[in-house]
Amino acid sequence: MKWNKHTTGQRIKLLRGTVTQEELAESAGLSIATIRKAEQNRGQISLPTLLRLAHALGADVSVIVGQQAPRRAMLADDRTTVRELSRTVHDTAAGIGTNREPVDFADDLAAGWDAYRAGRFAVAGQFAASCVSDAAAALAHATEDRRLTARGPLADAYRLSAYVANQFGARDLAYAAIGHAADQARQGGDPVREASVASGRSWIYLRDARLGDAEQTAEISYTSIEPSYGDRDPVLLATYGWHVTFAAVVAARQDDTAAAEDLLSQGFAVAARLGRDVVVNGTAFGPAAVTAQAVGIAVSTGKPGKALDLAESVHDWSPLHQAAQNRLQLDIALAQCATKQYDTCLDTLLTVCEGHPEWVRHQTLPGVIAQRAGYATTSRSRKIAKIIGATLG
Template sequence: MKWNEHTTGQRIKLLRGAVTQEELAESAGLSVATVRKAEQNRGQLSLPTLLRLAHALGTDVSVIVGQQAPRRAMLADDRITLRALSRTVHDTAAGIGTDREPVDLSADLRAGWDAYRAGRIGVAGQFAASCVSDAATALADVREDRRMAAHGVLADAYRLASYVANQLGARDLAYAAIGHAATQARKGGDPVREASVASGRSWVYLRDARLDDAEHTAGISYTSIEPTYSDRDPVRLATYGWHVVFAAVVAARQGDTATADDLLSQGTAVAARLGRDVMVNGTAFGPAAVTAQAIGIAVSTGKPGKALELARDLHDISSLHQAAQNRLQLDIALAQCDTNQYDTCLDTLLTVCEEHPEWVRHQTLPGVIAQRAGYATTSRSRKIAKIIGATLA
C-alpha cells in the first residue's frame, strides 16, 4: 500500500513503530487519550497537535497527513535535488571542491531566489547547489579588500539552500546550511544579513515544532537591527518591520496572543511610517505584507472571523511574491474552514492547488485543510488529494 493510501491514524502508528502510545504522548507533550484518538481517526487534529506529533516522531506534518512520503519514498526528483544540495553544502563547508576558476554567480543567485519565491522549489534547489559551490569558490580566490562582500554572498547562497531543504523536509540539512550561513554572515560584518539568517533559523525551528527556540531566535532577528526614531533608511526599516512581523507569527504559534498583537502593532507602525511597499532582498514589506501576516496570525489565534474581515479589506496583493500570495490564500481557506464554509474553503484551496501544484506539494496546510473540509464536496476533494498526494481519511 502506498503511503498516501493509509489513514492519518495508520501513518502515525507506522511512524511510532515500537514506541508505545504512552511514550509518544509524553514526548509530544500530549495526553495519551489524544494520541489514541489520533491513531483511531476520531476527530480532527489541530495544527499545534500535528506539529507536536511530528516533532516527537522526527518527521514533518506533511508526512503524517500523507502529503509527502517518508524520505525513503519521496519523489525521485526531490531526492536527486536533496542529494546534490547536501553534497555541495557539506563539501564546501569542508573546503572541498573550491579549487577551480571562479565565475560570476550574481544572476544565478537572483534566479534561485526568484524561483524559490515563485514556489518552484525544485528549480530553486538546483540553483542553490550551484550557487553555494560558486560562492565558496569565489571566496577562496577573492582579493582581501572584497573578502567581506564574498562572505555575504556565500551566506545568501547557504540561506537559500537551507530554505529549500526546509521545504523538502530535510531538517538536518536545513540546520547545517543555516548554520554555515550564520558563520558567513558574521564574517561579512553585515547586521542586516545576520538578522535575515537569524529569522531563517527561526523558521527552521518553527517547521520543526521547536517553538521556544523559534520565538527566542525570532526575537534576536529584529532586536539586533531595531532602528532609532531618526532612522530614515527605508531598507533598514523594511527589514526590521518584516522580522518583527515574523516574530509575531511565531508568538501566535506559541499561543502568546498578547506578544503577537504587540509585535504586529510594531510592524504595522513601521509599514505606516514607510507609507509604501519596499523591496528587501526580493521580498516586499509594507501595508499589504503586514495585513497578509495579520490574517495568518488571526487564524493561528482562533479568530477566523477577524481573518476573513481583514481579507475582505485587502484589495491589492500584487506587491507580494507568488509564494506569499499562495500562503495568504491557504490562511483564508483555513479561516473559511474554521467558520464552517466548507465549499468555499475547498474552492479557495483547489484554486491554489491547480495553479501552483509544485508549491502546495511542499506545504503542510493543504493536507490539513483538505482533511478538515474534505467531506463537503467529494469531487473537489478528490482533485485536491490527487494534486497534493494525500488522502482525506
C-alpha cells in the first residue's frame, strides 16, 4: 500500500516499529494515552504533538501526515537541483573549483533570494549553486584588504543554499551549508550576518523537530545584536526584529506562551520603530511581517479567534513576499478549521494549493490542515489531496 493511503495512526505505528507505545511516549514527552489516541485516529493531533512525535520517530512531520514517504520523494528536477547544490557546497568548502576567474554575481544572488521568497525553490537552488561557486572564486582571488568584505556574499550564498536544502528535506545538506555560512560570517566579522545565520540554523532545527536546540539558537540570534534605545539603523532593527519574532515562534512551538508573547511584543515594538517593512540579507521585517507571525503564533497557542482578528486587522499584505503570504493563508486556514469554519477553511487552502503548487509540495502544514478539515468527501478536498499528495483520513 502506498504511504499516503495509510491513516495517520497507521503511519505512526509503522514508524514506531518495534518500539513500544510506552517507549515512544517517554521519548516524545507525551502521555501513553496521547500515543494510543493518535494511533487509533481518535481526535485531532495538535501541531506541537506532531513535532514531538516527529522528533521521537526521527521523521519529518510531512512523513507522519502522509505528504511524503519515509524516504522523501522528489521530482526529477528537484533531485537534480539538490545534487548540484550539494556538489557545489561541499566542493567549495574544500577549496575545489575556486581557481577560476571571478565574475560579478550580485544580481544572481538577489534573483536567488527573490525566487526563494516567491516559493520557487528549484530555481532558487540553481541560483544558489552558481552563486556559491562564484562567491568562493571571488574570495579565493580577493586581495588581503578585500577578504573580509568578500566573505559576506559567500555567507549569504551558503545560507540561501541551506534554506533551499531545508525546504527539500535534504537536512544533512542544510546543516552543512548553514555551518559554512556561519564560518564565513564569523571570519568576516559581521555580527548582523552571524545573527541571520544563527536564526537560519534555528529554523533548520525547528523543521528537524529539535525544538530545544531551535530555542537556544534563536535566543543567540537576537541577543547578540540587541539594539540600544537610540539605534535607528534600519538594517540592525529589521534583523533584530525578525530574529526576536522568530524566537517567539519557536517558544510558541515549545508551548511556552508567556515567553512567546513577551518576544512577540518586542517584535511589534521594533516594527513600530521601523514604520515599514524592509528587506535585509534576504529577510523581510516590519509591521506586516510581525503581524503575519503573530497570526501563526495565535493559532499554535490555541487562540484561533485572535488569529483571525489579527489577520483582518491588516488590509495590505503586499509588503510580504509570496512565500510569506502563502504561509499566512495556511495559518488563516488552520484558524478557520479550529473555529469549525470547514468550508471556508477548504476554500482558503485550495486557493493556496492551486495558486502555488510548487511551494505547497514542500510544506507540512497543508497536510495537517487537510487531515483536520478535509475528512468530508468533497470536490475541494479531493483537489487538495491530489496537489499535496496526502490522504484526508
